[in-house]
Amino acid sequence: GQQVMQIPQYQHVQEGEDFTTYCNSSTTLSNIQWYKQRPGGHPVFLIQLVKSGEVKKQKRLTFQFGEAKKNSSLHITATQTTDVGTYFCAGRLTGGFKTIFGAGTRLFVKA
Amino acid sequence: GAVVSQHPSWVICKSGTSVKIECRSLDFQATTMFWYRQFPKQSLMLMATSNEGSKATYEQGVEKDKFLINHASLTLSTLTVTSAHPEDSSFYICSARDRTGGGLIGQPQHFGDGTRLSIL
Numbered sequence: 001g002q003q004v005m006q007i008p009q010y011q012h013v014q015e016g017e018d019f020t021t022y023c024n025s026s027t028t029l030s031n032i033q034w035y036k037q038r039p040g041g042h043p044v045f046l047i048q049l050v051k052s053g054e055v056k057k058q059k060r061l062t063f064q065f066g067e068a069k070k071n072s073s074l075h076i077t078a079t080q081t082t083d084v085g086t087y088f089c090a091g092r093l094t095g096g097f098k099t100i101f102g103a104g105t106r107l108f109v110k111a
Numbered sequence: 112g113a114v115v116s117q118h119p120s121w122v123i124c125k126s127g128t129s130v131k132i133e134c135r136s137l138d139f140q141a142t143t144m145f146w147y148r149q150f151p152k153q154s155l156m157l158m159a160t161s162n163e164g165s166k167a168t169y170e171q172g173v174e175k176d177k178f179l180i181n182h183a184s185l186t187l188s189t190l191t192v193t194s195a196h197p198e199d200s201s202f203y204i205c206s207a208r209d210r211t212g213g214g215l216i217g218q219p220q221h222f223g224d225g226t227r228l229s230i231l
Contacts, residue, residue: 045221099145
């Protein structure tokens with residue numbers, strides 16, 4: 001069935017280091033969304049990418065959507081302790097209403 | 112910003128009882144609401160998609176008679192776990208998609224704070 005694979009599962013970084021999480025879909029997506037979930041909290045919407053090859057930036061976060069609209073990445077420059085949490089991608093399947101979440105990447109930042 | 116209220120936040124009950132969880136969009140209308148189950152340190156598992164005024168669409172493997180979903184209005188959806196058993200203990204979280212705003216491509220989902228269900 002349709003899947004959205006997300007790697008890595010966990011990432012430990014020293015504060016100030018960069019971090020990247022990747023999502024790959026088995027099928028073409030109409031869009032991809034990124035969410036952040038803090039420990040004990042609920043997912044919070046970060047951004048939505050729609051166009052092939054799209055790149056968007058939010059301060060230290062850079063989001064990319066692949067040319068084939070099957071993969072995406074989230075890159076955080078110079079991580080801070082406030083970046084701690086789990087980052088999920090969610091791909092919306094082309095032609096339908098179904099959104100599939102990746103397994104999430106849990107980010108640990110050591111001060 | 113868009114707010115989704117989920118109630119109750121925590122419930123403990125005896126095995127065999129039914130539990131109702133409410134999900135409300137407070138400042139927007141949601142034609143579509145989603146119900147997820149999340150196990151510790153794991154991703155969200157979509158249980159069902161509910162559209163206002165119509166029957167919910169359940170994901171494969173989710174028992175529709177066990178998890179009753181009602182989406183009676185554009186701001187309220189309920190999930191009832193019927194005859195709950197310890198294996199139903201989990202974190203249930205709803206989300207709602209705003210009906211307003213751009214185009215044919217889906218809007219982001221706004222999540223409630225979740226309900227921690229513990230069945231003794």
